[in-house]
Structures are given as C-alpha cells and as structure tokens.
Amino acid sequence: MERVLITGAAGRIGSVLRERLRGHAPLRLLDIRAMPSPAAAGEELVRADIRDAGAVAEAMAGCAAVVHLAGIPSEVGFEELLDTNIRGTYHVLEAARQSEACRRVILGSSNHVTGFYPADQTITALAPPRPDGLYGVSKAYGEVLGRLYHEKHGLEVVAIRIGSFAPRPTSPRHAHTWISPRDMTQLVLRCLEAPDVGWLVVYGTSDNGRSYWDDRDVWTRLGYAPEDSADGVLDGVGGDPFQGGELASLHPRWKD
Numbered sequence: 001m002e003r004v005l006i007t008g009a010a011g012r013i014g015s016v017l018r019e020r021l022r023g024h025a026p027l028r029l030l031d032i033r034a035m036p037s038p039a040a041a042g043e044e045l046v047r048a049d050i051r052d053a054g055a056v057a058e059a060m061a062g063c064a065a066v067v068h069l070a071g072i073p074s075e076v077g078f079e080e081l082l083d084t085n086i087r088g089t090y091h092v093l094e095a096a097r098q099s100e101a102c103r104r105v106i107l108g109s110s111n112h113v114t115g116f117y118p119a120d121q122t123i124t125a126l127a128p129p130r131p132d133g134l135y136g137v138s139k140a141y142g143e144v145l146g147r148l149y150h151e152k153h154g155l156e157v158v159a160i161r162i163g164s165f166a167p168r169p170t171s172p173r174h175a176h177t178w179i180s181p182r183d184m185t186q187l188v189l190r191c192l193e194a195p196d197v198g199w200l201v202v203y204g205t206s207d208n209g210r211s212y213w214d215d216r217d218v219w220t221r222l223g224y225a226p227e228d229s230a231d232g233v234l235d236g237v238g239g240d241p242f243q244g245g246e247l248a249s250l251h252p253r254w255k256d
Contacts, residue, residue, distance in 0.1 A: 001024055001025035001064075001192065001193070002025065002026070002063075002064035002065070002101070003025065003026040003027070003028060003062055003063045003064060003101075004021070004025045004026070004027055004028070004063060004064065004065045004066070004067060004192065005027075005028045005030060005059055005060055005063040005065070005066040005067070005102075006018065006021075006027060006028070006029050006030065006066070006067045006069065007030045007031070007050055007056075007059075007066065007067070007068050007069055007070035007092060008030075008031060008068070008069035008070030008071065008108070009027075009029035009030055009031050009035065009069070010029075010031035010033045010034070010035050010036060011031070011069060011070075011073075012165065013069055013108065013162070013165055013184060014029070014031065014069045014070075015036065016181045016184065016185065017067065017069075017184070017185060017188060018043075020181070020182075020185040021185065021188070021189070022040060022042065022043070023042070024189065025042075025192075026042045026043075026044075027042060027043050027044070028043075028044045028046060028059060028063055029043060029044065029045050029046065030046040030047075030048050030050075030056075030059050030070070031046075031047070031048075031070065032047070032048065032049045032050075032070070033047075034047065046059045050070045050071070050084065050088035050089075050091055050092060051083055051084060051087060051088055051091070052091075053091045053094070053095070056088075056091040056092055056095045057091075057094075057095040057098060057099075059095075060092075060095040060096060060098075060099045060102055061099065061101070062101050063099070063101055063102050064101050064102060064103060064104070065102060065103070065104040065105070065106065065192055066092060066096055066102060066104075066105050066106065067106040067108070067188055067192075068089065068092045068105060068106065068107050068108055069108040070084075070088060070092075071084050071085045071088060071089070071108070071138075072084050072085055072135070072138075073110075073135075074135060075133045075134060075135045075247055076134075076135070077134075078134055081134055081135060081137075081138045082138075085135070085138035085139070085141075085142070086138050086141055086142075089107070089141070089142040089145060090145060092105065093105060093145055093146065093149045093155070093157075096149070096155055097149060097153045097155060102155075103154075103155065103156060104155070104156040104157070104158075104192065104197070105146060105149070105155055105156070105157045105158075106157075106158050106160065106188060106191045106192065107142050107143065107146050107157065107158070107159040107160065108160060108162060109139045109140075109142060109143055109159040109160055109161045109162065109201070110135070110136060110139040110161055110162055111161050111162065111163050111164075111177060111203065111212075111213075111243065111244070112131060112132050112133065112135055112136035112139065112244050112247055113129050113130075113131055113136050113139050113140045113143065113161055114127060114129060114130050114131070114136075114161070114243060114244075115130065115131060115132025115133070115136055115242060115243055115244020115245070115247055115248045116130040116131065116132045116242050116243075116244060116248050117130050117212070117242065117243045118241065118242060118243070119176075119212065119240050119241055119242055119243055121212075121243075122211075122212060122213070122214050123212065123213060123214070124213065124214050124215060124217075124218075125161065125201040125202060125203060125213070125215055125218060129143075132242065132244030132247045132248035133244075133247045133248075135247070136244070136247070139161075142159065143159040143201060146159055146199060147199045150198060150199035151199065156196075156197050156198060156199075157197075157198075157199050157200070158191040158197050158199075158200045158201075158202065158222075159200070159201045159202070160187060160188070160191065160202055160203075160204040161201060161202065161203045161204060161213075162179065162184075162204040163176075163177035163178060163179045163203065163204055163205040163206075163213075164177040164178045164179065165179050165181070165184055165204075166178060166180075167180070167181060168180075168233070169230035169233050172239075173240060173245045174230050175208060175210045175230045175231075175233075176208060176210050176211055176212045176230075176243070177205060177208070177211070177212065177243075177245075178205065178206055178208060178230040179204050179205045179206050179226075180206050180226075180227075180228035182227055182228055183204075183205075183206045183207075183226040183227060183228050184204060186224060186225075186226070186227070187202070187204055187222070187224050187226075190222040190223050190224045191222060193223075194221070194222045194223055197222070200218065200221075200222075201218075202215055202218045202219070202222065202224075203215045203218075205226070206226045206227075206228040206229050206230065207226040207227075207228065207229040207231075208229055208230045208231060209229070209231045210230075210231070212243045
C-alpha cells in the first residue's frame with residue numbers, strides 16, 4: 001500500500017491506527033499536538049493544524065490516501081465546529097483534490113449524524129440524516145461534501161459513522177454502538193483497500209446483535225468482517241429514547 005496520511009493521529013482512534021497500521025503502509029501522521037512517541041520506521045510526523053489550508057496541502061503531498069480523523073469530537077459551540085470540523089474537512093478534501101497522488105479519502109464521521117432516530121428503530125446508512133446536535137450536523141456536512149468531491153472531482157470517499165470506540169463495552173448504550181480497536185483498524189484497512197468504493201457511508205461498529213444499524217450489505221461490499229461483539233458482555237439495553245443517547249435526550253423538547 002502507498003503512503004497514507006492520518007490526520008488527528010495523536011487522538012484516541014488515530015493513536016490506535018498508528019500502532020496497528022504500522023507495516024501495512026508508510027504513514028504520515030498529522031496532529032496539532034505533539035505525538036506521544038517519536039517516529040518509528042515508515043512513519044513521518046507532522047505538527048500542523050487542519051484549519052491551515054497550506055499546511056494540509058503540504059502534508060497531503062505524495063500520499064495516495066488520507067484517513068481524516070482530526071476535529072472536535074463532541075458537542076461544542078458553532079464557531080468552534082465551523083473552524084475545525086467544517087472548514088478543516090473542506091481543507092482536507094480540497095488538498096486531496098489538488099494532490100497529484102491522493103485518490104481516496106476516509107472521513108471519520110459519527111453515529112450522531114442520525115442520532116435523533118428512535119432507539120427502537122433499525123436503520124441503514126441510506127436513511128436521511130437526523131443529527132442530534134451541531135456536532136452531528138458538522139459531520140453530516142463532511143459526508144455531503146465528500147459526495148460532492150466524488151461526483152464533481154472523482155475522489156473516492158468513504159465516510160465511517162463511528163459508533164462508540166472503546167477498548168471494551170462499558171455502558172448499556174455500547175450494546176448497540178460499540179466498536180473495538182481491532183475492528184476499527186480492520187474497517188479502515190478495508191476502506192483503504194476495497195476497489196471502486198465511489199462515495200460510500202458505513203456505520204463503524206463491531207458485530208453487535210442489538211445494533212441500531214443494519215449495514216451488513218456495505219460490510220460485505222468492503223470485505224469487513226468484525227471479530228468482536230458487545231453481545232454477552234452487557235446486560236440490558238439501556239433506556240435512551242433516541243439512538244444518539246445523551247446528546248439527543250438533552251434536546252429541550254424532552255425536558256420537563
């Protein structure tokens with residue numbers, strides 16, 4: 001595999017991918033923070049901010065693909081999301097478009113794009129977005145922008161609506177949403193390697209029997225076969241009225 005750029009490489013998911021993708025491809029690791037460890041063989045470290053279009057374009061040079069994880073991963077004010085999640089994602093896609101090497105973009109999206117679907121409803125990635133907050137809106141924007149860059153500019157774009165990434169399932173909601181580090185790594189690899197993905201949205205979860213999302217057709221298309229599951233680890237199914245959990249339940253219409 002040719003060189004892959006990972007943005008947000010010092011974050012929770014980025015750090016796991018850095019360790020587990022080592023040896024699969026040369027890695028260029030970008031983050032606004034200092035990396036927790038020096039560069040290993042086959043790695044390049046880049047200290048940069050995705051809000052800086054020039055820095056992103058420079059980091060993209062010579063990379064055949066990018067895994068875009070940098071951004072604000074929670075509900076905050078609109079201006080913060082605008083600068084980082086919205087403008088930053090535009091910088092990544094635009095740098096990929098202008099690059100002579102990059103043909104595939106993997107976007108770290110979120111299950112909160114559809115967080116206002118009822119918890120008792122099973123949906124696929126074809127269901128219309130129903131974000132549960134401004135964070136979910138910012139991720140929905142990234143997915144739609146990715147579709148534009150596929151259809152207008154020919155980039156291949158996969159948006160992974162990441163569930164609950166954690167070493168192990170620890171809360172009732174994880175019975176529906178959990179994805180393990182091992183499965184997250186496999187899913188990213190499949191998104192990088194699968195042929196002719198075009199523009200695609202996939203939910204990123206382990207093989208949870210009580211999942212909110214039925215994405216097995218997309219998993220088959222990508223060749224993704226999760227090895228882990230929250231089944232048998234957690235008792236009960238939780239009491240969230242909506243798939244987004246706390247973010248959705250905090251909406252004023254559900255307050256007394």
